[in-house]
Amino acid sequence: MSTLEVLPQEVTNPVEPFLRTERIPHIWCPGCGIGTTVNSFARALLETRMDLDKVVVVSGIGCTGRVAGYVELDSFHTTHGRAIPFATGLKLANPSLTVVVYSGDGDLSAIGGNHLIHAARRNIDIKVICVNNFIYAMTGGQSGPTTPLTATTSTSPYGAYEPSFNLPQLADAAGAVYVARWTAFHVRQMTRSMSEVLKKKGFCFIETLSPCPTLYERRNKLGEGLDTMRHYKEKSKVRNGAPTSEVALGMRDDIIVGKFVDRERPDYSELLHHQMITQLGDKYVEAPACSCG
Amino acid sequence: MAKGRVAIVAERCKGCGFCVEFCPTKVLALSSTYNSKGYHPPEIIALDKCSGCDLCGMYCPDFAIYGWKVTDEKPNKAVAAR
Numbered sequence: 001m002s003t004l005e006v007l008p009q010e011v012t013n014p015v016e017p018f019l020r021t022e023r024i025p026h027i028w029c030p031g032c033g034i035g036t037t038v039n040s041f042a043r044a045l046l047e048t049r050m051d052l053d054k055v056v057v058v059s060g061i062g063c064t065g066r067v068a069g070y071v072e073l074d075s076f077h078t079t080h081g082r083a084i085p086f087a088t089g090l091k092l093a094n095p096s097l098t099v100v101v102y103s104g105d106g107d108l109s110a111i112g113g114n115h116l117i118h119a120a121r122r123n124i125d126i127k128v129i130c131v132n133n134f135i136y137a138m139t140g141g142q143s144g145p146t147t148p149l150t151a152t153t154s155t156s157p158y159g160a161y162e163p164s165f166n167l168p169q170l171a172d173a174a175g176a177v178y179v180a181r182w183t184a185f186h187v188r189q190m191t192r193s194m195s196e197v198l199k200k201k202g203f204c205f206i207e208t209l210s211p212c213p214t215l216y217e218r219r220n221k222l223g224e225g226l227d228t229m230r231h232y233k234e235k236s237k238v239r240n241g242a243p244t245s246e247v248a249l250g251m252r253d254d255i256i257v258g259k260f261v262d263r264e265r266p267d268y269s270e271l272l273h274h275q276m277i278t279q280l281g282d283k284y285v286e287a288p289a290c291s292c293g
Numbered sequence: 294m295a296k297g298r299v300a301i302v303a304e305r306c307k308g309c310g311f312c313v314e315f316c317p318t319k320v321l322a323l324s325s326t327y328n329s330k331g332y333h334p335p336e337i338i339a340l341d342k343c344s345g346c347d348l349c350g351m352y353c354p355d356f357a358i359y360g361w362k363v364t365d366e367k368p369n370k371a372v373a374a375r
Binding site for chain 2: 011013014015016019024025026028029030031032033034035036038039040043185187188191224225226229230
């Protein structure tokens with residue numbers, strides 16, 4: 001079956017202009033949900049009609065870290081866990097950019113956990129999309145800080161016994177102005193959330209649960225990616241505005257999804273300018289806008 | 294008369310079945326044919342039911358399928374921001 005036989009010439013996939021199509025098919029496994037989240041992200045860019053020359057995607061290391069290589073935007077594939085520091089630098093040097101950090105749970109909450117909470121505390125104007133597949137997938141399925149209790153992984157063959165992070169609560173407590181959680185099943189809601197954060201100022205955090213059929217599902221005998229998508233469909237409960245302390249994830253518990261936090265708080269550059277003007281008065285000269293954009 | 298159409302890029306497909314499972318009107322099924330990577334891409338089994346909602350396109354992790362509405366003769370070509 002050749003592509004040309006089934007593909008009408010006059011219609012193109014609406015997300016194609018946002019992708020480096022020469023690199024596709026991508027490396028993600030059949031049944032993995034990361035591609036679905038990228039699909040939603042492309043649709044959010046399409047909906048919001050962002051100037052694509054002003055949108056930057058920064059990724060760390062891991063399966064989700066590959067996103068930077070597949071989006072047809074200025075993108076940055078950074079060192080492990082340091083996507084947020086690179087993004088912070090980008091935003092401070094060129095405040096006209098919309099900086100999106102697209103990375104995985106291991107990259108953002110384990111090795112980059114400190115950067116995550118401090119960027120949220122300072123309310124730096126970056127948008128963090130965290131794809132949570134509950135393990136370190138690219139390195140062979142080791143247990144991480146989001147692995148739910150009793151889950152079997154390659155480094156917890158008798159079940160994980162460490163308590164896990166509740167990422168929305170972490171981001172909320174650290175001061176993020178927008179916190180939401182969706183799963184790869186909730187494509188429309190996820191697209192809407194991504195559209196909202198692209199237009200919102202401040203530190204925004206979206207957690208997206210994704211199946212990892214090759215490592216997480218297979219070791220835990222949970223079937224394939226499609227079975228996990230069915231599980232998300234059955235077990236997800238939408239509770240917008242739910243207190244983030246009540247949305248922790250268990251091994252096979254109900255999954256509380258929704259937009260939990262949406263508030264206003266002065267962001268880092270506002271605070272910086274305010275401080276400079278207060279201290280220096282007329283002597284303060286604002287740095288010229290970056291001409292590299 | 295179908296309200297929508299769906300296009301499949303078989304060579305990109307990895308046969309995850311998301312489009313087949315979540316199509317609201319059950320237009321698709323996984324075929325028995327193989328693409329060059331050895332996956333089974335979906336095939337259209339009930340085109341007349343297609344509403345052109347593009348939910349298959351939203352779920353596809355491989356950007357290998359998309360639907361569009363056929364209200365008029367010329368399908369709406371999506372225009373990107375650049």
